[in-house]
Amino acid sequence: MRWLRALYFFLIFFYLYLPITVLVANAFNSDRYGMRWGGLTLEWFVDMIGNQSLMEAARHSLLIALCAATLATLIGALAAIGLSRYRFWGRRIIQGTTITLMMAPDIILAIALLVLFIALGISLGFWSLLLAHITFCLPFTMVTVASRLQGFDPHLLDAARDLGATERTLIVKILLPMMRPALIASWLLAFTLSLDDVIVSSFVTGPSYDVLPLKIFSMVKVGVKPEVNALAALLVLLSLVMVLISQILLKEKTNYEKLT
Amino acid sequence: MKATINTKWFIIILVSGWLVLFGVVPLLLLVATSFLTADHVNLVRFQPSLESYRQLIDPVYLSVISRSFKLALITTLLCLVLGYPYAWYTARFPPRWRNTALILLMIPFWTNSLVRTYAIRMVLGTQGIVNKLLLALGVIDAPIRFMYTDLAVIAGLFYLMLPFMILPLYASTEKLDFRLIEAARDLGAGSLATFRKVILPLTLPGIVAGCVMVFVPTMGLYYVASLLGGARQLLIGNLIQQQFLSARDWPLGAATSVLLIVAMAFMLAGYAAIIHRVGGKARKGDWS
Numbered sequence: 001m002r003w004l005r006a007l008y009f010f011l012i013f014f015y016l017y018l019p020i021t022v023l024v025a026n027a028f029n030s031d032r033y034g035m036r037w038g039g040l041t042l043e044w045f046v047d048m049i050g051n052q053s054l055m056e057a058a059r060h061s062l063l064i065a066l067c068a069a070t071l072a073t074l075i076g077a078l079a080a081i082g083l084s085r086y087r088f089w090g091r092r093i094i095q096g097t098t099i100t101l102m103m104a105p106d107i108i109l110a111i112a113l114l115v116l117f118i119a120l121g122i123s124l125g126f127w128s129l130l131l132a133h134i135t136f137c138l139p140f141t142m143v144t145v146a147s148r149l150q151g152f153d154p155h156l157l158d159a160a161r162d163l164g165a166t167e168r169t170l171i172v173k174i175l176l177p178m179m180r181p182a183l184i185a186s187w188l189l190a191f192t193l194s195l196d197d198v199i200v201s202s203f204v205t206g207p208s209y210d211v212l213p214l215k216i217f218s219m220v221k222v223g224v225k226p227e228v229n230a231l232a233a234l235l236v237l238l239s240l241v242m243v244l245i246s247q248i249l250l251k252e253k254t255n256y257e258k259l260t
Numbered sequence: 261m262k263a264t265i266n267t268k269w270f271i272i273i274l275v276s277g278w279l280v281l282f283g284v285v286p287l288l289l290l291v292a293t294s295f296l297t298a299d300h301v302n303l304v305r306f307q308p309s310l311e312s313y314r315q316l317i318d319p320v321y322l323s324v325i326s327r328s329f330k331l332a333l334i335t336t337l338l339c340l341v342l343g344y345p346y347a348w349y350t351a352r353f354p355p356r357w358r359n360t361a362l363i364l365l366m367i368p369f370w371t372n373s374l375v376r377t378y379a380i381r382m383v384l385g386t387q388g389i390v391n392k393l394l395l396a397l398g399v400i401d402a403p404i405r406f407m408y409t410d411l412a413v414i415a416g417l418f419y420l421m422l423p424f425m426i427l428p429l430y431a432s433t434e435k436l437d438f439r440l441i442e443a444a445r446d447l448g449a450g451s452l453a454t455f456r457k458v459i460l461p462l463t464l465p466g467i468v469a470g471c472v473m474v475f476v477p478t479m480g481l482y483y484v485a486s487l488l489g490g491a492r493q494l495l496i497g498n499l500i501q502q503q504f505l506s507a508r509d510w511p512l513g514a515a516t517s518v519l520l521i522v523a524m525a526f527m528l529a530g531y532a533a534i535i536h537r538v539g540g541k542a543r544k545g546d547w548s
Contacts, residue, residue: 008345009361016368019379019419022389026382035387079275088272097279100287103472104524105480107497108517111504112286115293115514118303135282167267196372198483199497203504213374217483220378232375239370247363 020236026226027233033224044230051227054215058231061195061212064126068133069191073183075134076141076190081175083142084149102139106199109136114203124206132204133197137190144189148182149175181249188242195235291521294514303510312515321499325519328496331410332478335417339425339474340467342418347429347466351436362430369423377487380416381407384488408490416484421477425470432466461538468534472527476520496520 022034027045031038048054079098083091101109113135117128157170165173176183198213205211216232219225294312299305315321350361368376383389384406391403406412436459444454460467482497493499496516503513 005345005349009349012342012346013364015419016364016422018389019376019383020368020371022383023375023379033387034382075274075278078271082268082271082275086268086272090276094276094279097283101279101283103528105477105497105520107480107482107500108287108290108520108524111500111513111517112290113282114504115289115510116282116286119289131282135278138278171267192370196374198374199480202501213372216374216378217487220381220487224382228378232372232378235372235375239372240367243363243366243370247359 023229024233024236027229029229032226034229044226048227048230053210054219054227054231057210057212057215060126060209064129064133064211065191065194067130068137068194069187071130072134072137072141072190073145073187076138076186077145077176077179077183078171079138079142080145080149081171084146098139098142101136102143106136106197110200110203113200117204124204125209128204128206129201129209129211132200133194136197136200137193140193141186141190144186145179145182148179152178185246185249188246192239192242195238287521290514291518293510294518296511298509298511300508303508309511312509312511315512316515316519324493324499325496327494328479328499331413331417331494332475334414335421335478336425336471336475338414338418339422340470343422343425343470344429344467346426347433350426350430351433352438365423365426368419373420374483376419377416377484380412380419381487384412384415407488410489410494412488413485413494416488417478417481420481420484421474424473424477428469428473429463429466432463432469436462465531465535465538468531472531476524476527479520479523 025037026034028040028042029038030041030043079094083094110132113128113132114124117124117131122128122131152175156174160170160174195212198217201211202214202217205214212231216228219228293304295308295310297305297307297309297311316325346361346365350358353361385391386403386405386407388406390406391400394400395403406415440458440462441454444458449457479495480497480500482495482501485494485498493502496519500513500516500520503509503516507513
């Protein structure tokens with residue numbers, strides 16, 4: 001049984017990592033089409049930097065991801081606090097909507113938002129893209145923060161209130177700082193989700209505001225593009241760093257729980 | 261006291277307002293659009309009609325829909341059968357290994373999905389590494405053409421969706437009380453009987469949750485079908501994309517998406533029924 005288990009994990013990891021490894025290797029491969037190993041080169045990275053429209057799309061994507069992650073984390077944190085602390089009419093509807101948004105296929109949200117933007121007369125570009133990205137990140141940031149709030153000691157808040165703290169002080173001075181690891185983890189998740197998105201972006205952006213996944217999609221539709229390989233290698237590196245940071249944050253959380 | 265009320269209502273109004281304006285209203289508008297008439301000048305004409313739903317049952321359209329269901333079903337079953345052991349072993353690993361196994365799953369999961377689809381295409385080409393390996397191992401004599409076949413599309417869908425199956429499965433295998441398995445063994449149950457009568461019913465919520473996460477979203481991943489499956493329309497997502505972005509028949513596109521919404525509702529209802537049957541125990545870890 002032991003060797004069977006080892007074989008199983010070997011095959012799964014082989015499947016998960018072979019494509020990524022080949023991709024990263026080809027970013028440094030001087031053979032243009034990646035048919036065989038042609039020797040080490042950084043040529044494709046130079047090409048990538050020289051590709052004006054690709055770099056512009058990358059800048060747009062980073063800007064959207066930074067803004068969307070920050071705003072989605074902020075609104076998501078407030079939402080999680082609100083849902084756990086307040087009882088109000090429509091609370092169940094809010095929870096139901098959150099779960100529906102999280103489970104629904106991206107393409108449903110994409111066209112639903114497209115219809116909304118057209119109906120409201122919002123032109124497709126930076127703002128429509130930002131609103132859409134915040135919306136699909138929001139359920140994930142809410143859940144990430146809410147899970148951290150569950151283990152929270154409510155007596156701390158009672159104590160603060162007895163000492164005269166207002167609701168806003170409670171949130172700004174106690175809840176938000178205590179949730180810091182969760183906030184950073186949810187920011188990283190939202191940033192990744194935003195940068196990863198192809199489907200929603202392809203519907204809610206206009207020709208004036210091209211973003212990275214759409215640019216990559218149109219470039220690779222026809223064949224292999226070495227400068228895309230270079231960019232993809234950078235994206236793989238970025239996600240590696242993100243996963244490691246969020247893992248360290250998880251550890252920090254467990255240490256913190258031991259202390260209290 | 262006034263400040264308390266202001267902060268509370270600021271939060272409630274901001275959050276509810278956002279979710280209603282960008283969640284509930286767009287979905288209602290989408291469903292409403294499916295009952296309107298297509299118009300080439302103004303996108304839609306405000307004239308109620310069931311024309312889009314009639315077009316949905318056109319044989320050509322229907323064949324794409326049934327093919328899409330088939331591909332999503334195969335992908336879901338592959339993810340379930342090949343992902344279950346991952347969740348199972350990971351839950352039984354010592355903590356150190358368990359974290360490693362989870363991180364190794366998360367790294368591809370956090371990598372850009374378009375980049376991963378492109379990577380799949382790179383390895384599946386006739387000159388790709390998979391064909392080279394198979395040739396070197398002597399499994400095949402001539403390169404196989406994987407690209408632009410259903411096999412390539414399934415390989416890509418499986419690659420993207422596997423973590424969505426394993427994570428809910430892991431959540432339920434981790435909660436499993438392993439003493440129950442020992443008890444079943446002590447009472448004389450064989451491996452198969454233990455699996456069928458103890459493990460399977462107790463991990464059913466995770467199985468259903470994983471299937472919900474994989475089945476319907478798979479049908480929307482139109483870019484995987486375009487990159488790996490060629491120009492043919494393979495998934496419901498391709499149909500929707502075509503109607504909204506090139507054919508400009510929004511009511512038909514909206515009606516197609518209502519199909520996905522209905523499928524989603526059925527899956528969620530099934531999930532709720534299973535959770536209800538298994539009882540409150542499985543619910544504990546859920547977010548509410």
